[in-house]
Amino acid sequence: MVPYIIRRMLASIPVLVVVLLVVFFGVRLVPGDPATLIAGQEATQEEYQFIRQSLGLDEPLHIQFREWTTGLLRGDLGRSVRSGQDVLSLVKRRIEPTLALMITTELIVIFIAIPLGVLAAWKANSAIDRAIMLFAAIGYSVPVFWLAYILIWIFGLWAFGMDDPILPVARYVRLTDDPWEFIRHLILPAFSLGVISIAGITRMTRASVLEVLREDYVRTARAKGLGESVVLMRHALRNAGLPILTIVGVGLAFLLSGSVVTENVFAIPGMGRLAAEAIQTRDYPIIQGMIILIAAAFVYINLMIDILYAYLDPRIRY
Helix, strand or coil: CHHHHHHHHHHHHHHHHHHHHHHHHHHCCCCCCHHHHHHCCCCCHHHHHHHHHHHCCCCCHHHHHHHHHHHHHCCCCCECCCCCCEHHHHHHHHHHHHHHHHHHHHHHHHHHHHHHHHHHHHCCCCHHHHHHHHHHHHHHHCCHHHHHHHHHHHHHHHCCCCCCCCCCCCCCCCCCCCHHHHHHHHHHHHHHHHHHHHHHHHHHHHHHHHHHHCCHHHHHHHHCCCCHHHHHHHHHHHHCHHHHHHHHHHHHHHHHHHHHHHHHHCCCCCHHHHHHHHHHCCCHHHHHHHHHHHHHHHHHHHHHHHHHHHHHCCCCCC
């Protein structure tokens, strides 16, 4: 197992190098630059050039790329061109709300999607199955930002008015400050962020469990008199777990990128909102650092999924 993990980690290096190249040169293809936004419309050409020089934007691109990658090897993501603060420090201050949102979302997704998928497979081709698959199809098609605004309108504005909303529609409350308000403030953003994952995992769970239910050993278990719940949970779901685990893991990585929209809609001061602010101000170091962190999360979450395969299925050997 250890040699396999080392090989996978080494194999991820070329992937991250490609991501570095795409990120660095991609953000610089976007029209505009930080110096223009900092200087303002009324700045003279001399002032504009001075700002570019102070930010290092007057250097050739290959020099900028070399300095940036050298800093990354030292664990330095650079400094914000707007505030001058260290990017890693900015990320550390914003990571708590994002992690809280991701964990809450993933819990909601798992506790809704997997039971719905198992129920749809158990009641295959029935009205219950068709209703669940209709919900999954709609959930997979709804844009996150549109659903977020609809939830704000329903729970925050329409039901009881602004004076007494059912659920808070903005802000973030720390768990240590007020656990109950912490949960209430995360329900709407977590649900809106997780609907697409709920739809995808529900469909995958249904397909995987339905395939297992057709196996001979399931018919044997039923013939031995085992209860339907035992057949579903111990035999069907357990043996259908690998595809479900894959989509759950990939969905967890997608939540990190999807938080950009959700955190802005619900005014959550997390990493997603930091990335959106950086895009608006062309803050290259923050944009590059955020994308690198998301790419690394994708790579190493997939690695963790592969490692878990061996524990879930003893037949798998690396």
